[in-house]
Structure formats: structure tokens, C-alpha cells
Amino acid sequence: MRIRTALAALSVLALAACGDGGGSTPAAVETGPVELRMTIWSANEAHLKLFNDIAAQYKSAHPNVSVKFDPLPFESYTTTLTTQIAGGNGPDLAWVLEESAPDFVGSGALVPLENLDQPDDLTPAATKLWQSGGKLYAYPFSTSPFGMFVNTDLLKQAGQDSPADLVTAGQWTWDKAFAEGAAVNAKTGTAGIVVRDFDYKTWGNLSTVWTGWGAQAWSADGKTCGFNAPEMVDAMTALHQAVFTAKAMPGPGVAADFFTGQSAMTITQISRASLLKDAKFGWDLVPLPAGPKGKYSVVGQAGLGVLKKSKHAGTAADFLSFFTNAANSAKLAQYFPPARKSQxxxxTMAKTNPLLKPAQLQSVVIDGISNGVVKPSHTGSAEIAQNVRASLDPLWKPGADVKSVLDTVCTGLKPLLAK
Incomplete structure (x- = not known):
């Protein structure tokens, strides 16, 4: 049922290209009362406060315009958004996650953004995923590499080396990280490593691990499945052993929140750092461990676009330009690394990220953006996501035949990648 719902909703995106306005620039800002709604995936109070502060500044210049930010659960964000669009209740503006960028950009569901502030300041790497036909359809307001937050107190309690020292010594590898996670669990009973927002459902977040083995979900042209390639089999075997043999990672159904002290390490982005403002434990942020293929970085992206079906597309586009201008981009950089070369x-980032040291920002964020690969994305992302998730379910059990499960993933993916 969830797949059928997602497919029906995504068909609406395809039809959006035939809606009013075509591919043209939306009309100017309206003069009558307007309430814009913008869907986002974060309900973090610090994020919402910043967004509302920016909206209030816009309202001071446009008293007739108010903006409502509508947080949707991350794990079902795209499905919920596309279902809203299918039901005629779509937002005016929306965050679009990188996995669904090809669907939203390629379908014509978004209006082209032609009045952005200082568009030449945007890095080509950050805008690549959001362009079509030489036009930009979503502003890459967050280009955020993943890093490893570590609870230094728990690691010390378990007699483990400091990851920062291991990075300096060139010894920060997945073998070492798994060993430290297992030691923490064995000696303290606390969870070792958590891939945040994975929860054995959102498999795309595992790219933050498997990329270290040189694995990829599919080929660069999106036509060939990569789940049963030797690199992926090795990566998933290492993950399976870490979960079910070494106990370096909590198993399915076990919740462990790093930010409340329930795990020794977690993979996530710097937008989560605000959760450590009142942390009762020592912590650090380091790059992802090196894999068999060496050092690497994985980047999560989110674009901000205006829905063509919006009744207030012109006003929404103007607010988007204000929300992402150079001054506000600098403010947003506190949580969402900017796409602007000048920032x-x-x-510059340290000025708005008081919890993070310049060295942490350089090694995880700046270097990560320069060298990182973006999380997997493909047309038909909703159907692909559901298919892969269901096919991977048998993997998350003790004694699973990793290669056999991954062969099954590719069997299900092959016709979807060929579309």
C-alpha cells in the first residue's frame, strides 16, 4: 500500500509539468494577504527559531506575508510530501532530499529559480543535482558531510583510544571504530556505534559506511545494481558482523540516542550539534573512519524549491530568495553548511558554530564538501526505497546469508533501474 501511494503521488509530480505556468518564472509578489507553508524535515527547536526569525524579518518588509514551517517526520518525509501534492494539499515551498532530487527536478514539479541573491557564488558541485536544462530548480541550502560524533567519556571509561588521536596517527579506520564500539558495549553496557536515522529502515544512510569499501548502490548512470558487487558484499558483511557478532552496533529494535549519552559514537551531520549544547559528557567530532579503499566523505544534500502547483508561487519564490541570500545563508550555516564559495x-563557519572548533569544521565539513560523494539518488526514488528496504529485511538477522540477500536486492532493483 505504501508503494502504491508513493507511486500515485509521484505521478502527480510528472503531471505538474503540464500545470499552469509551464517552466516560466512565477509571477511577482502578491499584495493581498498571503500565508506560505514550507515543509521541512526538522522539528529541532533551534532550527525552527532561526527559520521563524528569518520569516519575521521578511514579514517586516512584506506585512501581508506570513510563513508557516511544517515539520514532517524524516523517515516518511518524501512519501508524506508527495502524498500531500497528490491530494491537492501541497506546500508552497519544500525541502527536497537528495534521494528524490531527480524526481522533483526532472518532473517539472518545481519552478525555476531566477532571482536568487548572488547566484554566481554557489559552487557548481552543490548545484549539480538541482539543475536541468541550464536552470536551477532548487537552492542547495544544505550541503552537509557526515561525520562521527564521539562520547570521549565513554571511550575513556572503556579504556579506548581517542578517535582524534587515531586520526592524527592515521589509524582511524572502520576496523578500529568497530573494535572500540564493541569494547564500549562489553565494558559499560552502552551502545557502541549508531548510524543516526538509519534504524534498519532508511538504508541510504548506510552509504556513510559502505562508501569506505568503494561500494555504491548503483552505477553512475543509474542503470546497474551495485548491491551484490564484491565491494558491497564485503561492506555489508562487516556491518552484519559488527551488529550480530561483535555487538559494536545496537541491533534492530534497540534505540540508543548518542545525544543523551546512550551510545559512544554516532554518524550524523553538524546540524545535530545543537543537541550537545547542554551535554553532560565530553564529546568530539571527527571524520568518518577510513575504509579498505581509504579516506572518504559522504554528503547529504537538501534543496529548497517552490512547488509549481502553489497558488502563491511568485511570493514563495521571493521569500526563497530572501531566505537564502548571503546574510541569511551565513546564519543558516550554523546548522546547514552553505553552498556559497565565499562562506x-x-x-567564517566558526562564527556561527560556537560549539564546533575551526579544526573540526575544516576536517569534517570543508574537506568533506571538497572530496565527498552525495548520498544515492535516482528517479523513482520512493518505489526504489521501499523495494530495497523490504529486500534488505532478511539481512538484519543473526546468521543471514549476506550475498544471497544482496542478490535478491538486485533482482528486485533491476526492473526499477531500467525505467
Missing amino acids: LNAE
């Missing part, structure tokens, strides 16, 4: 340096 992509540790000194």
Missing part, C-alpha cells in the same frame, strides 16, 4: 571556510 565555505572554517573561519
Whole structure:
């Protein structure tokens, strides 16, 4: 049922190209009362406060316009958004996650953004996923590499080396990280490593691990499944052993929140750092461990676009331009690394990221953006996501035949990748 719902909703995106306005620039800002709604995936109070502060500044110049930010659960964000669009209740503006960028950009569901502030300041790497036909259809307001937050107190309690020292010594590898996670669990009973927002459902977040083995979900052209390639089999075997043999990672159904002290390490982005403001334990942020293929970085992206079906597309586009201008981009950089070349340096980012040191921002964020690969994305992302999730379910059990499960994933994916 969830797959059918997602497919029906995504068909609406395809039809959006035939809606009013075509591919043209939306009309100017309206003069009558307007309430814009913008869907987002974060309900974090600090994020919402910043967004509302920016909206209030816009309202001071446009008293007739108010903006409502509508947080949707991350794990079902895209399905909920596309279902809203299918039901005629779509937002005016929306965050679009990188996995669904090809669907939203390619379908014509978004209007082209032609009045952005200082568009030449945007890095080509950050805008690549959001362009079509030479036009930009979503502003890459967050280009955020994943890093490893570590609870230094728990690691010390378990007699483990500091990851920062291991990074300096060139010994920060997945073998070492798994060993430290297992030691923490064995000696303290606390969870070792958590891939945040994975929860044995959102498999795309595992790219933060498997990329270290040189694995990829599919080929660069999106036509060939990569789940049963030797690199992926090795990566998933290492993950399976970490969960079910070494106990370096909590198993299915076990909740462990790093930010409340329930795990020793977690993979996530710097937008989560605000959760450590009142942390009762020592912590650090380091790059992802090196894999058999060496050092690497994985980047999560989110684009902000205006829905063509919006009744207030012109006003929404104007607010988007204000929300992402140079001044507000600098403010948003506190949580969401910017796409602006002028702001992509540790000194500038440190001004709005008081919890993070310049060295942490340089090694995880700046270097990560320069060298990272973006999480998997493909047309038909909703159907692909559901298919892969269901096919991977048998993997998350003790004694699973990793290669056999991954062969099954590719059997299910092959016709979807061929569409």
C-alpha cells in the first residue's frame, strides 16, 4: 500500500509539468494577504527559531506575508510530501532530499529559480543535482558531510583510544571504530556505534559506511545494481558482523540516542550539534573512519524549491530568495553548511558554530564538501526505497546469508533501474 501511494503521488509530480505556468518564472509578489507553508524535515527547536526569525524579518518588509514551517517526520518525509501534492494539499515551498532530487527536478514539479541573491557564488558541485536544462530548480541550502560524533567519556571509561588521536596517527579506520564500539558495549553496557536515522529502515544512510569499501548502490548512470558487487558484499558483511557478532552496533529494535549519552559514537551531520549544547559528557567530532579503499566523505544534500502547483508561487519564490541570500545563508550555516564559495571556510563557519572548533569544521565539513560523494539518488526514488528496504529485511538477522540477500536486492532493483 505504501508503494502504491508513493507511486500515485509521484505521478502527480510528472503531471505538474503540464500545470499552469509551464517552466516560466512565477509571477511577482502578491499584495493581498498571503500565508506560505514550507515543509521541512526538522522539528529541532533551534532550527525552527532561526527559520521563524528569518520569516519575521521578511514579514517586516512584506506585512501581508506570513510563513508557516511544517515539520514532517524524516523517515516518511518524501512519501508524506508527495502524498500531500497528490491530494491537492501541497506546500508552497519544500525541502527536497537528495534521494528524490531527480524526481522533483526532472518532473517539472518545481519552478525555476531566477532571482536568487548572488547566484554566481554557489559552487557548481552543490548545484549539480538541482539543475536541468541550464536552470536551477532548487537552492542547495544544505550541503552537509557526515561525520562521527564521539562520547570521549565513554571511550575513556572503556579504556579506548581517542578517535582524534587515531586520526592524527592515521589509524582511524572502520576496523578500529568497530573494535572500540564493541569494547564500549562489553565494558559499560552502552551502545557502541549508531548510524543516526538509519534504524534498519532508511538504508541510504548506510552509504556513510559502505562508501569506505568503494561500494555504491548503483552505477553512475543509474542503470546497474551495485548491491551484490564484491565491494558491497564485503561492506555489508562487516556491518552484519559488527551488529550480530561483535555487538559494536545496537541491533534492530534497540534505540540508543548518542545525544543523551546512550551510545559512544554516532554518524550524523553538524546540524545535530545543537543537541550537545547542554551535554553532560565530553564529546568530539571527527571524520568518518577510513575504509579498505581509504579516506572518504559522504554528503547529504537538501534543496529548497517552490512547488509549481502553489497558488502563491511568485511570493514563495521571493521569500526563497530572501531566505537564502548571503546574510541569511551565513546564519543558516550554523546548522546547514552553505553552498556559497565565499562562506565555505572554517573561519567564517566558526562564527556561527560556537560549539564546533575551526579544526573540526575544516576536517569534517570543508574537506568533506571538497572530496565527498552525495548520498544515492535516482528517479523513482520512493518505489526504489521501499523495494530495497523490504529486500534488505532478511539481512538484519543473526546468521543471514549476506550475498544471497544482496542478490535478491538486485533482482528486485533491476526492473526499477531500467525505467
